Amino acid sequence: MAKKEFDRPERLQFTDAGYATDTLAVRAGQHRSEEGEHSDAIYPTSSFVYTSAAEAAATFGGDIEGNIYSRFTNPTVQAFERRIASMEGGERAIATSSGMAAILSLVLSLMKHGEHLVCSRSVFGSTVSLFDKYISRAGIETTFVDPNDLDAWRAAVRPETRMFFMETPSNPLAEVTDIRAVSEIAKESTAKLVVDNCFLTPALQKPLLLGADIVMHSATKYLDGQGRAIGGVVVGCDADMEEVFGFVRTAGTCLSPFNAWVFQKGLETMPLRMRAHSAAALELAQWLEQQPQVERVYYSGLDSHPQHELATSQQSAFGGVLSFEAKASDGDLRAAAWRLIDATQMISITGNLGDVKTTITHPATTTHGRMSAEARAAAGIRDNLVRVSVGLEDLDDIKADLQLGLNAL
Numbered sequence: 001m002a003k004k005e006f007d008r009p010e011r012l013q014f015t016d017a018g019y020a021t022d023t024l025a026v027r028a029g030q031h032r033s034e035e036g037e038h039s040d041a042i043y044p045t046s047s048f049v050y051t052s053a054a055e056a057a058a059t060f061g062g063d064i065e066g067n068i069y070s071r072f073t074n075p076t077v078q079a080f081e082r083r084i085a086s087m088e089g090g091e092r093a094i095a096t097s098s099g100m101a102a103i104l105s106l107v108l109s110l111m112k113h114g115e116h117l118v119c120s121r122s123v124f125g126s127t128v129s130l131f132d133k134y135i136s137r138a139g140i141e142t143t144f145v146d147p148n149d150l151d152a153w154r155a156a157v158r159p160e161t162r163m164f165f166m167e168t169p170s171n172p173l174a175e176v177t178d179i180r181a182v183s184e185i186a187k188e189s190t191a192k193l194v195v196d197n198c199f200l201t202p203a204l205q206k207p208l209l210l211g212a213d214i215v216m217h218s219a220t221k222y223l224d225g226q227g228r229a230i231g232g233v234v235v236g237c238d239a240d241m242e243e244v245f246g247f248v249r250t251a252g253t254c255l256s257p258f259n260a261w262v263f264q265k266g267l268e269t270m271p272l273r274m275r276a277h278s279a280a281a282l283e284l285a286q287w288l289e290q291q292p293q294v295e296r297v298y299y300s301g302l303d304s305h306p307q308h309e310l311a312t313s314q315q316s317a318f319g320g321v322l323s324f325e326a327k328a329s330d331g332d333l334r335a336a337a338w339r340l341i342d343a344t345q346m347i348s349i350t351g352n353l354g355d356v357k358t359t360i361t362h363p364a365t366t367t368h369g370r371m372s373a374e375a376r377a378a379a380g381i382r383d384n385l386v387r388v389s390v391g392l393e394d395l396d397d398i399k400a401d402l403q404l405g406l407n408a409l
């Protein structure tokens with residue numbers, strides 16, 4: 001039997017040039033082997049073999065291109081990295097074992113002892129702990145600022161400031177921060193702007209095109225989208241990513257090939273999912289605003305949101321996460337929120353978000369429970385606040401389930 005022809009290898013690969021985000025989500029970065037597999041293959045291997053000692057030596061020495069060990073490179077992990085990098089409009093991505101590992105790897109590879117970072121105070125709880133409790137031990141100090149006070153960002157800058165870190169929209173109150181304006185302030189200094197793009201993904205917001213230097217993700221959320229795996233990724237220019245790569249391959253904050261494959265497949269449906277999550281969340285937010293048992297709804301897609309116009313100028317939709325305050329007839333805010341949550345039947349009570357399944361969370365006693373009561377009050381997170389990550393179930397069923405909760409107030 002004749003051997004399979006392989007004289008048009010380019011027909012099996014894909015070049016990004018000129019394609020739209022939805023196309024990149026499905027096709028960018030695929031590693032297709034000479035077997036010609038259509039769906040992405042997975043390479044669950046710790047190491048790689050060589051045909052001779054000389055080839056091994058040349059590969060280890062960097063004289064010829066090739067894989068060595070999956071803490072350094074792995075074809076499945078690289079395929080995921082290429083796909084998310086092209087979707088974000090960045091030169092290169094480096095995948096990590098979690099979203100937190102992405103932040104840790106960024107800071108420890110791009111900063112050193114004696115340098116300083118400025119961080120929005122409205123970021124993920126573990127991000128605050130990481131900077132405040134652990135990164136500080138490496139002699140890197142953090143100043144937390146009100147993300148919407150541009151003068152506060154400017155005033156926090158020191159000669160040794162090397163990084164700005166922010167998240168928009170924020171969790172759980174959907175505060176929107178002006179990426180363009182904060183990037184301008186970063187450019188006046190020696191700081192690089194990092195944006196945690198977890199809540200919107202490149203399907204709805206591309207921070208690098210708005211002036212940010214680096215984007216990071218908890219891939220655990222919408223990149224997977226189905227609650228199956230923990231992982232993270234950072235995206236930026238080649239020079240910065242080479243530093244991050246050096247840290248990740250040495251420190252071992254790398255992503256497993258299996259999880260990379262889950263995320264690679266997750267990206268294929270992500271733009272479609274994000275539009276569906278956003279449409280459902282907007283309708284649900286508008287409906288909640290009409291309910292007599294609801295005091296206030298936080299969602300950047302609402303006309304009543306104080307930064308709705310800013311949100312519209314940097315996002316193409318508003319994402320799947322909203323929160324609202326329940327009316328407490330007897331004045332016990334926490335009890336009202338818990339009553340509402342406990343009266344739902346279908347919606348999952350969990351801390352996670354970004355899943356096809358709708359989830360409901362009481363931030364004050366779970367995700368933000370380790371903050372002091374004063375810090376929570378300063379951040380505007382009240383005890384009657386309930387967060388919903390709107391999934392892909394039929395919207396009428398989601399509303400009916402929340403109605404059970406509202407009826408219990």
Ligand SMILES: *Cc1c(COP(=O)(O)O)cnc(C)c1O
Pocket residue numbers: 098099100101124126127167171196198199217218219220221230231232
């Ligand atoms: C979950 C989350 C993280 C942390 O990611 P992990 O994958 O859980 O480590 C960081 N930022 C945001 C906005 C998140 O929601």
